Amino acid sequence: MRTHRIEDFLGGWVIGNFTPSILHSEEIEVGVKFMPAGSREDMHYQLTATEITIVTSGHCSLGQVELRSGDIAVIEPMEAAEFLAIEDTVLVVVKNPSLPSDKVVGSPI
Numbered sequence: 001m002r003t004h005r006i007e008d009f010l011g012g013w014v015i016g017n018f019t020p021s022i023l024h025s026e027e028i029e030v031g032v033k034f035m036p037a038g039s040r041e042d043m044h045y046q047l048t049a050t051e052i053t054i055v056t057s058g059h060c061s062l063g064q065v066e067l068r069s070g071d072i073a074v075i076e077p078m079e080a081a082e083f084l085a086i087e088d089t090v091l092v093v094v095k096n097p098s099l100p101s102d103k104v105v106g107s108p109i
Contacts, residue, residue, distance in 0.1 A: 017098035029095040041083035046102045049095045051075040058089025080107045
């Protein structure tokens with residue numbers, strides 16, 4: 001058995017086509033994100049990847065939609081959203097495929 005600490009990985013991303021990673025994969029990225037109340041991520045979208053965000057605890061908004069523990073959002077390629085943690089929130093984020101340079105800040109034209 002190997003053990004790790006989430007803070008040893010960049011932004012909570014633990015599986016994917018990047019270093020460091022627990023499991024290298026070109027097919028999928030997995031991250032666990034601890035987002036304190038008030039934290040934000042600017043409007044962004046993926047060129048190719050589909051992003052699935054699972055709220056494991058807390059309350060947040062993703063785009064114009066409010067999400068709470070147990071909610072799952074599926075964001076398709078070229079669909080832009082911004083993030084706001086309304087209260088302390090924990091997310092599991094899955095992207096397919098793993099393309100670390102696929103994220104674009106802003107809105108698609």
